[in-house]
Amino acid sequence: MAGARRCFPGSWLSVGVLLGPLLSGVLTLEPVTTAIAIATASVLTGYLSYPRFYCGRLVECCEENAYNSTAFKEDLENKLIGQHLARDVIFRAVTGFMNTENPKKPLALSLHGWTGTGKNFISKIITENIHEKGMSSKFVHLFVSTLHFPHDNLIHLYKDQIQSWIRGNVTNCPRSIFIFDEMDKLHQGLIDTIKPFLDYYEQIDGVSYRKAIFIFLSNAGGEFINRVVLGSTKRREDLELQDLESALSVELFNNKESGFWHSSLIDKNLIDFYVPFLPLEYRHVKECVMAELRHRNLMPNEELATRVANEMTYFPKDTRMFSDKGCKTVTTKLTLHL
Structure with missing residues (x-):
């Protein structure tokens, strides 16, 4: 019921205000008219106080329990092409997180690989399975480095803006999703401004960020992933996360063009999974x-x-x-x- 209250705060009060004039006039009507008026008021009360009617037809609401792991798995299997490793890792990561009633920290996924391998596409699938409107949801927030943070001399302003955006949106919806695209084009040190929100704090200034999801998309690490795949003695389909993840995080930490150069997010182990997207055949x-x-x-x-x-x-x-x-x-x- 927490989600319902979030969708329609003060719903009974609102219904009372709406129906008050209607019911007050009932006493002056004839018996038959009175019965019709009361029946109409009852039906209207039922519709307006029913969360799904309000949330589904009138506004988009922050749903706490809308995730369906079966539907998510089917989407990944049927729509994502050639990325067995990313598919399996992301399914387990998102499902485990969404099924945990009180997670210890937000979920942070960092997706890496060459262009056209499916990073943006899988982000779309994730959002669609958590919020009905997907990427169009007001609870999904996309930041593109070259569009939202283009100027070197405004980094301090960007840091304040990022923190304000995250704080305000998570206050509005704990299940907010934040996607940072083109991480390899982000100014050095800028991403560290979100460290407090990814850490293991129960609350910051009265707000819990533990149910939020952060997704980082980057071409950085793509060449490293390709070298590993080409040089591996394993078949492409037999590669596992442990074959790439640890070395990939080191590659990103030491790469000045990755957006994660010497980042505290990596240093403090705040990114939960580094997900490699393999080159497509x-x-x-x-x-x-x-x-x-x-x-x-x-x-x-x-x-x-x-x-x-x-x-x-x-x-x-x-x-x-x-x-x-x-x-x-x-x-x-x-x-x-x-």
């Missing part, structure tokens, strides 16, 4: 074409998928094993063929 690109055809309500076309995939560029040049843009330009190239 030719077959994955074909799957992306097929998925886009289905998205456009078109019939799957193997020949068309092959033509589009053949137009993509791959590395290393001698083996053409991995797509150097992932599936990023699939939509544009498919449009040309259609």
Whole structure:
């Protein structure tokens, strides 16, 4: 019921104010008219005091228990292409966090890999399974480094703004989600301003941040991930998180272009998972074409998928094993063929 109260504060008081004039006039009506008026008031009271009617049709509410792990798992399995490692790690991380009634700290996920491998896409899937409106939800907040924090000389202002935004939005909805995109283009030291919100504090100035989710997206570490995949004796599908995560965090900490250079978030172990997104192979690109055809309500076309995939560029040049843009330009190239 906490979520319902958050959705409709003072709902009974509001209903009383709304229906007061109606009920006060009932006494002056004839018996039949009086009965109709009372019945109407009862129905109206029922609708207005019912949280789902208010939240679902009138406004978007901060839902405490809207997460469905089965639906989330199906979305990851059916929509995310070629990222078995990220899929498994993120499912376990988000499900464990959402099913914990009183988490000790917010969930912090750092997603890394080359462009077009699915980092933004999986962020979209996460938001859609926690808030009905997904990325359009007023409880999901996207910060793009080059758009929201472009100027070197305004870092102090940005720090104040970030803290104010997080404080205000978590006060409004404990299940707020904050996504920081283009971390590799973020000014050095700026991300450390959110350290207090990611730490193990029960409250800060009367506000608990423990149910919030922070997601960091970055191309930094992509080349490192590619080198590991190319040099590994394991098959791509057999790679596990422990094969990459620890070395990836060190790579980010020591890379001045990562956005996490000497960051206290890494130093104090406040990021829960460093999730590597592996380079996509030719077959994955074909799957992306097929998925886009289905998205456009078109019939799957193997020949068309092959033509589009053949137009993509791959590395290393001698083996053409991995797509150097992932599936990023699939939509544009498919449009040309259609």
